[in-house]
Amino acid sequence: MFYQGVLTKMETEFTSPIQYYLVFENDFINLNQLLNKTITLEFVKYQCLNCGQDKPIYRQGFDKQCFYEVPQAADWVMRPELSKAHLGIEERDLEFEKKTQLQPHIVYLANSSNVKVGVTRKSQVPTRWIDQGAHEAIEIVEVPNRYLAGITEVALKDHVSDKTNWRTMLKNEIKDENLVEWREQLRSYIPAESKEYFIQNNSETNLEFPVLKYPEKPRSLNIVKEQSYTGKLVGVKGQYLIFEDETVFNIRANEGHVVRISLP
Incomplete structure (x- = not known):
């Protein structure tokens, strides 16, 4: 099973622990249900959150031109x-x-x-x-x-x-x-x-976060550079996914990136 869509800030529900959702155009994933499961992230392309074009993301999910034009930035x-x-x-x-x-x-x-x-x-x-x-x-x-x-x-x-x-x-x-x-x-x-x-x-x-194991030496994943990553999800905190091998992935910092997420 796989999902594909442009990354935007995870939606949350204030419960104990907090519920996290990745929301795509036509679907969503409850990340709490994926704890202790191995998932694969693959970079597909860019998609500016303003113009929708496949142009490198500059900041906050926008390409460089849009970043300096839109009121949200x-x-x-x-x-x-x-x-x-x-x-x-x-x-x-x-x-x-x-x-x-x-x-x-x-x-x-x-x-x-x-x-x-x-x-x-x-x-x-x-x-x-x-x-x-x-x-x-x-x-x-x-x-x-x-x-x-x-x-x-x-x-x-x-x-x-x-x-x-x-x-x-x-x-x-x-x-x-x-x-x-x-x-x-x-x-x-x-x-x-x-x-x-x-x-x-x-x-x-x-606030209580859904984390099974905290990393001792967190390593940030650059999905554009690495193109693909597979790991066991052991937690979600802030806007980060935390994996068993201490890799962490900042969803907020990767807004505007289209990814494919493969589930077991």
Whole structure:
């Protein structure tokens, strides 16, 4: 049996453990059901998530031309503090930017390899934490637009990391932290514009991932270079597939690649 389709970020269901799905145009795979099974991944071609053409993927699932044109890849996506839709200023597509930026956003703390600060749309909680492989997370503020979330994150990352070490996350070399205490320690650094949105009475969210065995020395699979790979799936965490031989495959980093997946 085999499936073929263009890779996009895995869909998830917040259960214990989290359920993971690879969704293709006409089918989907529940990856939890493939644990302890040997699967083969084969690279077929590129397929830009915007234009659909077979052109090398540059970043975020887009070919180079599309990456510099589509609103989904504008600078404010990675740097929320650059958002301008609340001022009515267009960067690439004002209608898209208003729809995306002018909605409730959360500034949060998540613990995946260490405690880090991040930003996401409220509608993406807890999906964003799952995608980062965080085993615990907590909201700090809920603001009405992306700009306020961005300037809050910038202020807080002077006092807490804003990066995840993917190897540490995959090796599960983590320790539990009291995120309520972290939130209280960071409260005084929240900028004046966002102070009224501080969330006082909430608790940590804990997440459990479907992993049978964590790798000691994870090796990242380059499916374009290797063309084909076969291995036993032993876990899924963040947006990574984890195999028994310690190979790991980042689905998110391979968006826009068409693959064939052969199952036993």
